[in-house]
Amino acid sequence: MTLKNIYTYGGEPAQRLLTVADFIGLRGTRKFTSTVPNTFEEAQACAEAGIDHLSIWDELTPTVRAAAPHIFINAALPMSQYVTKDEILRAAMKAAEAGADSIQTPRSLEVVEMLAKEGLSVQGHLGLIPRRSTQVGGLRIIGKTAKEALTLLDQFRRLEDAGAFAVEVECVASDALDAIRHHSNLVTHSIGAGPSADVVLLYLEDICGDVESPPRHARAFGDLLTIRKKLASERAKALREFRAAVVEGQFPGEEESVKMSSREFGLLKEALDKH
Numbered sequence: 322m323t324l325k326n327i328y329t330y331g332g333e334p335a336q337r338l339l340t341v342a343d344f345i346g347l348r349g350t351r352k353f354t355s356t357v358p359n360t361f362e363e364a365q366a367c368a369e370a371g372i373d374h375l376s377i378w379d380e381l382t383p384t385v386r387a388a389a390p391h392i393f394i395n396a397a398l399p400m401s402q403y404v405t406k407d408e409i410l411r412a413a414m415k416a417a418e419a420g421a422d423s424i425q426t427p428r429s430l431e432v433v434e435m436l437a438k439e440g441l442s443v444q445g446h447l448g449l450i451p452r453r454s455t456q457v458g459g460l461r462i463i464g465k466t467a468k469e470a471l472t473l474l475d476q477f478r479r480l481e482d483a484g485a486f487a488v489e490v491e492c493v494a495s496d497a498l499d500a501i502r503h504h505s506n507l508v509t510h511s512i513g514a515g516p517s518a519d520v521v522l523l524y525l526e527d528i529c530g531d532v533e534s535p536p537r538h539a540r541a542f543g544d545l546l547t548i549r550k551k552l553a554s555e556r557a558k559a560l561r562e563f564r565a566a567v568v569e570g571q572f573p574g575e576e577e578s579v580k581m582s583s584r585e586f587g588l589l590k591e592a593l594d595k596h
Contacts, residue, residue: 324391330441331418339373339393341423341442341486344508348519355395355510355522363525364388374520376425376489376510379416386420395444395487396421400428400452406435413441423487427452430483437484445480445507447473448514449492462513464497473497477505489522490514492538513538 324336325343344353355374358364361384367375368389377385379396386394396416403409413424413436426432427446436443448463457463464470473493480488487508490498495515502509502517511518513536523539526532530541531549566572581589 329418329420330414331420333420335420336391337393337422338391344393344519345486345506348506348508349502352516353520355520356525356528357522358385358388358525360384361388364392367525368392374510374522376522379412379421379424382416382419382421393422394420395423395425397425398428406432410435410439414439417441425489430479433480433483433485442487443485444487444489444510445483445485446489446491447476447480447493448490451491460492462492462494464494464501470494470497470501474501474504477501477507481505481507487520490518 322338324338325340327335327337327340329335339353347353353373354371355376356367356372357376358367359377359381364375364377364385365388368391372392374393374395375385375389376395376397379398382394382396396413398409398412398416403412409426409428409432413426416424423442423444424436425444425446426436427450433443433445449457449460451460454460464473477488485507487510489510489512491512491514493511493514495517498509498511498514499517502519508520509518510520510522512522512524526545527535527539527541529543529545530547531543531545532539532541533546535541563572580586
C-alpha cells in the first residue's frame with residue numbers, strides 16, 4: 322500500500338499505510354491482520370511482517386510508534402486505571418498525541434460519545450469482555466442463542482450511534498457475527514469470533530506458540546515456547562557450572578587472567594619484602 326501523509330492528533334506530520342478512512346472504505350472487501358506487541362522488538366517484527374494493525378495498551382504508544390512508524394495503532398485504555406471521565410479523556414488525548422490512530426474503550430456509551438465528540442476515532446469492545454465475565458456467567462461464547470445474538474446486534478447499533486467507528490468482538494459465535502455485521506457499519510475486529518470480521522486479531526504469544534495452554538480460538542504459527550524453555554534450561558545449566566567452577570577454583574583460570582611481566586613482578590616482590 323502507498324504511504325499516506327497525515328497529521329497526528331498531536332499535530333505532528335506522519336505517514337500511515339492505513340488510515341481510519343481506509344478501514345471504513347475497505348470494510349467487507351478484504352481481510353486485515355492485527356496483533357498485540359509489548360516491546361519495541363515485537364512491534365518492529367510486526368511491521369516487518371506486514372501486520373496491518375497493532376492493538377496495544379495506551380502506555381506503550383510511544384514505544385510501539387517508534388518501532389512501527391507507518392502501522393495503524395489502536396491504543397486501549399485500561400478500565401481500572403482511568404476511572405473518571407476527565408482521567409479517561411486525558412489518557413485518550415495523551416495516547417493520540419503520542420501517535421495512536423484510534424482509542425479503544427470497553428466502557429459506557431457515554432464515554433464513547435465523549436471521546437468521539439472530541440474528534441478521536443473510537444473502537445468499542447463487545448461480546449465477551451473478560452473483566453466483566455462474571456456478569457455473563459464466566460468465560461464463555463456469546464451469541465449462541467438467537468436472543469443473545471439480537472442483543473449483541475442492539476449493542477452494535479448503540480455503539481455506532483455513540484460515535485464509534487470500529488468494535489473488537491471477542492468470543493462470539495462465528496455465524497452470529499457473520500449475520501450481525503451486515504446490519505452495522507462498524508469495522509469489526511474478531512478475536513475468537515470467527516473469520517467473517519474485517520480484522521482478525523490474535524495475541525502475539527498465541528501466534529508465536531509461546532503459551533502453555535492457548536485458548537480454543539488460537540492457532541500457533543511458531544514454537545517459541547520450546548525455544549524459551551530451552552533457553553531457560555541452558556541459562557540454568559550455565560549458572561550452575563559457573564558457580565561450581567568458582568567454588569572449585571577452576572575459574573578464573575590462566576586463559577581468563579593477565580599477569581605482570583616477570584621483571585615487574587620481581588620489582589613488586591622486592592618492594593613488598595622491604596615492607
